[in-house]
Amino acid sequence: MAFNSLTEFLMMGTHGVYVWSAYGFSTLTLVWLVWNTLATRRKTRDTLRKRFLRNQAR
Amino acid sequence: MQSSASLTISDLWIERGERDLCKGLSFSVQPGEVVRILGENGAGKSSLLKIIAGVLSPLEGKILYSGEDVTLDRTSLQQDAIYLGHSVGVKGLLTVAENLRWYCPDISISILYSVLTQLDLIDLVDVLVKKLSAGQARRVALARLWLTKKTLWLLDEPFASLDVGGVALLEERIQQHVLLGGLVILTTHQDLMSITPHDVVLLS
Amino acid sequence: MTYSSFFVSEFLVLWRRKQDVFNALLFFIIVVALFPIGINSSPDFLAPAAAGIVWCAAVLAILMAVESIFKEDYLDGSLEQLVVSGLSLPLLILLKVAAQWLVVVLPLLVIIPLLSEMLYLPSSGFWVLIMTLIVGTPSLFFIGVIGAALTVSIKQGAMLVMLLILPFYLPVIIFSTLAVKATQSGLPYSGLLAMLLAMSLLSLVISPFMTAIVVKASVN
C-alpha cells in the first residue's frame, strides 16, 4: 500500500486533481462506449423482432 | 466487328442494395439478334445492362462472350461493345465534334460530317454540348453507333428524349447493325416500329 | 476511346474551365497574404515561416482543385464510360491526375518567386522550396484523388474530403518545410527531398488502383 490514509490517497500528493480527472474522464468515456454498444444491440433486436411479428400478422 | 460473336448469360443472380432483382436468369444472344429487356420500374433492367457492360458484378452466374468466360474480367467484351446508360457520357464543356473525337479518335472528318448530317447535328458541330437540348445531346451520344464498329450494343432507354425522326433513324441503324451480324440488347418503354425483338422479361 | 484521345479531351475540358484554375491561384495568393496581415509582417517572422506558409496555402488550393476532379464526369456519365471503355481504369485515372497536376501546379510555380519576395524568403531557400513543390505535390494529388473518388456520390462532399485527406498531407508538409528550414540553417536537405520523392512514387503506384476500386463502386 503506497498510501497511509484515504485522504492521502485522494490527494495523490499534490496531483489529485490531475489523476482523478484523467481517470474520471476515461471511465466515463469507456462506460459510455459500453452503454452505447448494448443500447444498439437491444435496439437492433427490438426493431427486428417487431418487424418480424408485423410481417407474421399480415 | 466480329460477325460470329455471341453472348450467353447463365444463372445470373443480381442483387441491388438489399433486394434480389433476379435469380437464375439465363438467356443468350446470337449474331443478328435484338434482345429487349422488359420489366416494371425497378425490376433491374438497367442493372442487368450494367452487369453485362462490367459496371456492376453479379452475385453469382456466368457471362460468356464468344465462348470466352468474361465474368471476372470484362475487358475483351468491353473492347467490342458500346454501352449507353441513362446519363449518356457526353461532356458539356466539349463541342459536339470534340466529344466524338474523344470516343472515336481515328474517324476521318468526312465520315464524321456525313454522320452528323444524317443526325441533323451538322450545324452544331462547334457548339458546346451544354448548350444543346437533351434530345440533341442524346443524338451526339448515339452518333457513336454510326462511327464505331463495335459488335455488341448495350442501350439503356436509347429512345428517351428523342423525337419521332430520331426514333426512326435509330431503329433503322439498329436494323442495319443486326443485318451485319451485330448484337443489340436494349431496354425501352416504347413500342418498336420496325424491329421484332426477342423479349427477356424480368419478374419482380 | 484511346489513352491519348482521353488525355487530349481532359486538357480541353481543363482549358474550358481555366477560370477555375485562375480562382485556385487567387485563393492561393489570398491565403498566403493572410499570414503577414493576420500574424506578423516583420521579416524576422516571415523569413523562417515562408516555406510553411506557402505549403499550407498550396495544400489547401490543391485540395480544392482535386476535390471535384470526378464530380462533373460522374454527373454526365462519362465516368461510367471510362469504366466500360475496356481500357485500364487505373491508367486513365493516372492520366487524369497528371493533366490536373500540370494545369494547377505549373501556374503555382510561376507566381512563387513573387510570393517568396513578399515573404522575404532567402534565395537559398527559394530553390529548395521550388524543388519540394515539384517533388512533393504529386503525392498530394494522388492521395487527394482517392478522397475525391470516395465522396463523388455525396452531394456536399467537400468538407468530408478535407477531413479524410488532410491528415495524410501532414508528412508532405513536414518534410517540405523541414527541407527549406534545413537549407536556411546550412544543413543537408537531400534526404528530405528523397523522402518526398519516395512518397510521390509510392502514392503513384498505389493510388490509381485504390481510386479505380472506389470509382467502380461509385458509378453503379
Add this chain to the structure above:
Amino acid sequence: MSWAWFHKLGSPKWFFSWSKPWALPLFCFGCLSLLIGLVWGLVFAPADYQQGNSFRIIYIHVPVAMLAQSCYLALGAAGFVFLVWQMKMAPVFIKAMAPIGAVMSLVALVSGAIWGKPTWGTWWVWDARLTSVLVLFFLYMGIIALQNSLEDQVLANKAAAVISVVGLINLPVIKYSVVLLETLHQGPTFTLTKKPEMPAEMWLPLLFAVIGLYCFVAGVVLWRMQSEILMSEHRSSWVKQEVTKHGF
C-alpha cells in the same frame, strides 16, 4: 492447419453463432483484469521518484494509447482482407471497430494532456506521439463520417476498406515525419526486445490493465459486430429465429 476457419469467417451466420458465447466472457474477464490493474496501480504501486503520484495516469493512458494504435492496425488489416478476398465480415468489423478506435484515441489524448500538465507544465506539446495520436483520431473520425454519409452499402464497405488500407500504409510515414519534429515525450514503456526499466511492482499492474483493456475491446467489438450482422442479414431465416426465440 486447415484454412476452413478463414473461409467460414466469410459467413455471417457462422460468425454470429461462433462469436456469440465469446463476447460476454471476454468482456467480463477484460473488466476484471482492467480493474485489478487499475486498483493495483492506483493504490499499491509505489510513486515515481521524479513525477510523484501523477505518474499513476500511466495505468489508463498507456493501455488506451496502445489500443488506439492496435485498433487502426486491425482496421487496416480488415480493409486489406476485404479488398483482396472480399470477405463479408471485414467491413462489418471496420464499422464496429472505428468508433471504438476513435474513443480510445480521444481518451489517450485527454489523459495524456492531463498528465502533461504536472509533468511538462503544459497541456499540449507538439511532439511526435501526441501529434500522431491526434492524426489517428482524425483518421477514425474520417472513416466514421464517410460511412455515415454514404448510403449505398456496397460503396460504403469498399470506401471504408480503401481508406483504412491507405491509412495503414500512411501511418508509418506520418509517425516518422512527426518524429522529425522535436520530441519531448519519454520513450516507449513496453518494448518487445528490452526488459522494462520500471520495477516490477510498477509495470505488472500496467500489464494487467493492458491485457484487460484488449479483452474489454474484443468483447465490445464482438457485440457491435453482432448487432451489425443482425441488421444486415435481416432477411435470412436464422436471424428471424434468433431474435424471436431468445429474448434479449
